[in-house]
Amino acid sequence: MLSIGTLAKRTGAKVQTIRYYEQIGLMPEPGRTEGGQRRYGNAGLDRLAFIRHSRELGFSLEAIRELLDLSDSPERSCAQIDAVAQRQLQEVEARITRLKALRIELQRMLSECSADRVADCRILEVLRDHEECLSNHDGTGI
Amino acid sequence: MLSIGTLAKRTGAKVQTIRYYEQIGLMPEPGRTEGGQRRYGNAGLDRLAFIRHSRELGFSLEAIRELLDLSDSPERSCAQIDAVAQRQLQEVEARITRLKALRIELQRMLSECSADRVADCRILEVLRDHEECLSNHDGTGI
DNA sequence: CTGATTGCTACAGCCATTGTAGATTTCGTC
């Protein structure tokens, strides 16, 4: 049987994070020693590894909860799992698009400023006045 | 004189957000009516617009605080302002790099799964087993 | 057996808001 610290080491999660996952019902309550310490089996380790790997790929805890629920019905169609992953891909793509617009704006801001004094700094001017921006970067999907 | 709701409409910030900025010292305490409601001048409006626009470009409130402090000394060199913007650009670039790696992984996952049953779903397999990934997407800089 | 390490609970804090409840003030209209 594995202690919580062992699970933490093997998956890269912090001990508190594992307890947090248990608290929100993402990890099941494990068995305990006589002294009250958590002891996990391989199922616990696998589940935590699944959660951590999904987090690394950017899935929200809610999405992961959905995936875990779906994986409990192996005979069902995997269309829903596909949909969750598809949604995640779309979110990632949206974020990339937005960040690229920001990058362009920041680059332009930086390239335009060759002032010495703060008073003449183009960067501050651009930040003061949205109209000077090329894209609208209107905050949708930060 | 402008009410907090007017500032909100003009800048796109929520009323509560403006009060929050005041609470953390990013917006100054404005004058009040006899009845205790906030009233702003143009300086307040400009400052809020600066904050919102900087937020839209992804600057943290701490970075914005720094920029606002720096802009109060117009005779100083604007090298520090440049550095803040440069730092922000680097962060944006790092996030783009990371998201691109995630995108590739998600795309590959999706393209590989053509199963019908959850039991055979490649997506779940990949999520279960990090080893199946090409990149390491090790969580540095989510 | 002892001391270091690890684990326990309960709670607070992080960022940047957003939402809520219940009271008060302001504004437009009559």
Place this chain on the structure above:
DNA sequence: GACGAAATCTACAATGGCTGTAGCAATCAG
């Protein structure tokens, strides 16, 4: 001036996804 709708006020809780802390208790190696 009176009325009612809209806006504003304070104070506090919640969001997501953890992370850190304090003050104990249990476990493990030597």
